[in-house]
Amino acid sequence: MALKRQASLCFVFGFALFFEITAADLSYSAPEEMRPGSIVGNIAKDLGLEVAKLFTRKARIDTEENYQHYCDIDLKTGNFVIREKIDREELCGERVSCMLKFELVVESPLELHRISLLILDVNDNSPVFPKDTVKLEIRESAVKGARYRVNEAHDADIGQNAVKQYSLQKNDHFVLSVREDVDGTKSIELVLDKELDREKEHDLNFILTAVDGGNPQRSGSAVIHVTVLDANDNAPVFDQAVYKANLPENSNLNTLVVIVSASDADEGVNGEVSYEFNRITERAKKVFSLDSKTGEIKVIGMVDFETNSKYEMRIEAKDGYGLSSDAKVMIDITDVNDNAPVIYIKSMMNPTAENVPTGTEVGIINVQDRDSENNGQVRCSIQQGVPFKLVPSIKNYYSLVTTGQLDRELVSDYNITITATDEGSPSLSSSKCVQLSVADINDNPPVFEEQSYNAYVSENNKPGSTLCSVSARDPDWRQNGTVVYSLLAGEVNGAPVSSYLSVNGDTGVMHAVRSFDYEQFRSFKVHVMARDNGSPPLTSNVTVSVFISDVNDNAPQILYPSPESNSFMTELVPKAAHGGSLVSKVIAVDADSGQNAWLSYQIVKSTDPGLFTIGVHSGEIRTLRDISESDSMKQNLVVAVKDNGQPSLSATCSMYLLISDNLAEVPELKDLSYNESNSKLTSYLIIALVSVSTFFLTFIIIFLGFRFCRRRKPRLLFDGAVAIPSGYLPPNYADVDGTGTLRSTYNYDAYLTTGSRTSDFKFVTSYNDNTLPADQTLKKSPSDFLEFFFLNTIISNVLN
Ligand SMILES: *[C@@H]1O[C@H](CO)[C@@H](O)[C@H](O)[C@H]1NC(C)=O
Ligand SMILES: *[C@@H]1O[C@H](CO)[C@@H](O)[C@H](O)[C@H]1NC(C)=O
Ligand SMILES: *[C@@H]1O[C@H](CO)[C@@H](O)[C@H](O)[C@H]1NC(C)=O
Ligand SMILES: *[C@@H]1O[C@H](CO)[C@@H](O)[C@H](O)[C@H]1NC(C)=O
Numbered sequence: 148m149a150l151k152r153q154a155s156l157c158f159v160f161g162f163a164l165f166f167e168i169t170a171a172d173l174s175y176s177a178p179e180e181m182r183p184g185s186i187v188g189n190i191a192k193d194l195g196l197e198v199a200k201l202f203t204r205k206a207r208i209d210t211e212e213n214y215q216h217y218c219d220i221d222l223k224t225g226n227f228v229i230r231e232k233i234d235r236e237e238l239c240g241e242r243v244s245c246m247l248k249f250e251l252v253v254e255s256p257l258e259l260h261r262i263s264l265l266i267l268d269v270n271d272n273s274p275v276f277p278k279d280t281v282k283l284e285i286r287e288s289a290v291k292g293a294r295y296r297v298n299e300a301h302d303a304d305i306g307q308n309a310v311k312q313y314s315l316q317k318n319d320h321f322v323l324s325v326r327e328d329v330d331g332t333k334s335i336e337l338v339l340d341k342e343l344d345r346e347k348e349h350d351l352n353f354i355l356t357a358v359d360g361g362n363p364q365r366s367g368s369a370v371i372h373v374t375v376l377d378a379n380d381n382a383p384v385f386d387q388a389v390y391k392a393n394l395p396e397n398s399n400l401n402t403l404v405v406i407v408s409a410s411d412a413d414e415g416v417n418g419e420v421s422y423e424f425n426r427i428t429e430r431a432k433k434v435f436s437l438d439s440k441t442g443e444i445k446v447i448g449m450v451d452f453e454t455n456s457k458y459e460m461r462i463e464a465k466d467g468y469g470l471s472s473d474a475k476v477m478i479d480i481t482d483v484n485d486n487a488p489v490i491y492i493k494s495m496m497n498p499t500a501e502n503v504p505t506g507t508e509v510g511i512i513n514v515q516d517r518d519s520e521n522n523g524q525v526r527c528s529i530q531q532g533v534p535f536k537l538v539p540s541i542k543n544y545y546s547l548v549t550t551g552q553l554d555r556e557l558v559s560d561y562n563i564t565i566t567a568t569d570e571g572s573p574s575l576s577s578s579k580c581v582q583l584s585v586a587d588i589n590d591n592p593p594v595f596e597e598q599s600y601n602a603y604v605s606e607n608n609k610p611g612s613t614l615c616s617v618s619a620r621d622p623d624w625r626q627n628g629t630v631v632y633s634l635l636a637g638e639v640n641g642a643p644v645s646s647y648l649s650v651n652g653d654t655g656v657m658h659a660v661r662s663f664d665y666e667q668f669r670s671f672k673v674h675v676m677a678r679d680n681g682s683p684p685l686t687s688n689v690t691v692s693v694f695i696s697d698v699n700d701n702a703p704q705i706l707y708p709s710p711e712s713n714s715f716m717t718e719l720v721p722k723a724a725h726g727g728s729l730v731s732k733v734i735a736v737d738a739d740s741g742q743n744a745w746l747s748y749q750i751v752k753s754t755d756p757g758l759f760t761i762g763v764h765s766g767e768i769r770t771l772r773d774i775s776e777s778d779s780m781k782q783n784l785v786v787a788v789k790d791n792g793q794p795s796l797s798a799t800c801s802m803y804l805l806i807s808d809n810l811a812e813v814p815e816l817k818d819l820s821y822n823e824s825n826s827k828l829t830s831y832l833i834i835a836l837v838s839v840s841t842f843f844l845t846f847i848i849i850f851l852g853f854r855f856c857r858r859r860k861p862r863l864l865f866d867g868a869v870a871i872p873s874g875y876l877p878p879n880y881a882d883v884d885g886t887g888t889l890r891s892t893y894n895y896d897a898y899l900t901t902g903s904r905t906s907d908f909k910f911v912t913s914y915n916d917n918t919l920p921a922d923q924t925l926k927k928s929p930s931d932f933l934e935f936f937f938l939n940t941i942i943s944n945v946l947n
Contacts, residue, residue: 246264758774
């Protein structure tokens with residue numbers, strides 16, 4: 148964009164400052180010698196950057212060369228300020244334009260602005276003649292109009308501030324002639340205006356003054372000393388007005404550059420020519436020597452194309468009389484590829500977040516090669532296998548751009564090697580390693596090491612005991628990868644899970660909060676959540692199943708005979724009972740399960756040990772032999788019921804057996820004691836039962852007596868069922884089939900169902916079912932059973 152704006156910015160020390168803005172870059176100008184702290188311009192305003200953000204965006208001034216210390220940006224105001232006094236002459240010498248180039252780098256987003264600062268000349272140097280005294284030797288025969296060359300004065304300043312005018316002190320013989328050559332150099336000559344007469348004047352002295360065009364003006368002067376000679380002499384003459392030479396840089400010492408040669412028409416001493424540098428820069432003086440006799444110019448110092456590519460000097464040839472002439476020598480230095488490219492990291496987004504989109508610029512790289520032309524043409528490349536590439540931007544600048552998604556969990560650091568190669572022959576290259584770290588983003592949720600967890604615990608555990616531990620991993624960094632465990636809200640049997648379990652937030656170890664009861668529930672499930680500490684946090688959850696195992700903590704419970712109403716639990720054993728007859732049955736249950744509920748029965752004490760036996764697993768009490776008359780009528784048995792747990796638990800009960808055919812003989816029946824809590828109905832029922840039973844027993848006895856005459860042996864019943872001698876009816880013992888109704892034959896045979904030899908009563912088995920609700924206990928009043936038995940007996944008997 149060609150649009151340029153020029154505005155008067157401010158006045159410092161009376162000098163006007165100007166700045167120009169092009170589309171992207173800034174150019175300012177400032178006079179040399181400005182005080183440190185002087186403001187050149189406001190970068191922020193001119194570039195439209197927010198002053199407030201300069202600091203956070205890390206605005207800074209950078210430079211390709213070593214100018215960095217001269218200027219800086221004031222982050223508070225956005226001003227471009229001078230930091231160190233700039234001496235134009237020192238920096239740029241005789242160059243017409245003295246331009247310092249800077250770059251302004253701002254980050255996020257990365258921007259680079261070029262700033263050029265033109266240093267304006269200030270007239271701080273006076274014209275200086277090479278020598279304070281100019282000696283001229285002139286023959287008296289010299290004619291009017293003869294010209295004598297004088298070396299020009301030099302002013303380090305340029306332009307207007309350079310030498311502008313010469314003036315010659317008024318005298319009788321000479322006038323001044325100043326001619327400008329095509330190349331801009333001036334030739335100053337004294338022109339003889341009136342012939343000299345050696346007899347009158349041997350020596351003449353007058354002053355030559357040079358003034359510059361600056362304001363205020365500065366001047367310098369030299370004394371011209373003219374010696375009038377007698378003889379007829381000739382000045383030496385160079386064979387070329389200008390000598391040109393090309394010299395490769397880094398040439399060895401003593402390399403011959405060029406030979407200058409002047410000849411003198413005079414003979415002898417007067418014709419001996421000597422050479423010397425007339426006007427030569429300090430820098431050139433250190434690089435070249437001139438042999439005063441041979442006129443050979445040789446290398447005596449380091450020839451560096453990059454510091455100086457061109458030398459110009461004037462050489463004077465003098466003869467024995469001191470007559471002189473001069474010639475120009477121009478030496479061009481040719482470039483050699485002696486500088487490897489240099490890579491500068493101008494800006495680096497370090498660390499770079501792992502979620503930056505593909506194509507994000509993460510850095511700016513600048514490559515410089517001080518050589519020129521092809522030797523300075525640089526190509527930049529990056530090593531393979533990293534998700535970055537270099538995109539050329541403005542001249543010699545490259546953007547480092549991502550070519551894929553970064554993942555800190557895979558690669559957290561990149562060592563990016565950038566290689567720069569120039570196109571010289573042979574080419575030089577250099578490389579630089581940039582370390583780029585990837586910053587974490589909370590992009591991974593915690594992951595449990597297992598899909599689900601199972602915990603096994605024995606019931607009656609201590610509250611606080613450890614059940615198991617869960618563990619989740621989160622590969623993110625620091626708090627983004629720190630996992631905290633917690634229970635997810637939920638219910639187990641209507642109570643919050645937290646009343647059953649707790650989880651240690653840091654370790655994932657799970658503890659029981661209460662003691663578990665296998666008889667209440669065998670297992671439950673909870674959900675544990677793992678959450679990281681990122682913001683926002685990520686979570687995952689896992690199921691923990693807790694299995695409670697049984698412990699033998701419940702003693703067998705005897706349902707029949709009821710341990711509470713001892714005296715009532717009297718069984719009648721008919722006197723005629725044969726060996727093997729089923730007399731009664733002990734019914735017990737155990738709330739535990741498995742081995743812990745596997746019951747075995749044992750008679751631990753009996754009145755007559757040889758008379759009764761009990762089925763180890765069935766609990767059925769049978770006669771061992773036929774009952775004889777000698778057997779005592781009252782038989783007491785103590786039965787122990789034991790489970791198979793480790794250690795096993797047991798319960799005992801007493802059973803009273805009455806060997807009798809007549810209930811009336813039973814004395815205990817008369818003083819049945821009733822608990823207050825028994826209902827009146829029970830009392831009535833028992834009274835009714837006693838009377839009905841008595842009636843029936845009487846009837847049975849008569850009937851039996853009648854039958855006994857015809858059949859001596861009791862009839863065995865069908866079905867493989869255990870036959871109970873039909874001659875008696877155990878009053879407290881009845882078999883119940885699946886429907887719960889008592890079956891009895893007309894002759895009062897009572898028989899068991901097929902399965903009763905091995906199993907408990909059907910309605911009793913339901914108590915072993917572990918699906919029993921937790922709050923229900925097995926304690927059912929034994930009297931309830933009795934009621935049931937008796938009622939059924941009575942009802943069925945009545946029906947029959
Ligand atoms: C990167 O370089 C540094 C030192 O130069 C080294 O310690 C580190 O291991 C390197 N990293 C990779 C990923 O090569
Ligand atoms: C965690 O992730 C967030 C973004 O999800 C990021 O800003 C933060 O710096 C990360 N923390 C660490 C310690 O890396
Ligand atoms: C638990 O995780 C499953 C998937 O694993 C998810 O569907 C469910 O919403 C999560 N529950 C909670 C409460 O976070
Ligand atoms: C009746 O049973 C209750 C408990 O059920 C008991 O406290 C009371 O002493 C018993 N009474 C008799 C007479 O046995």
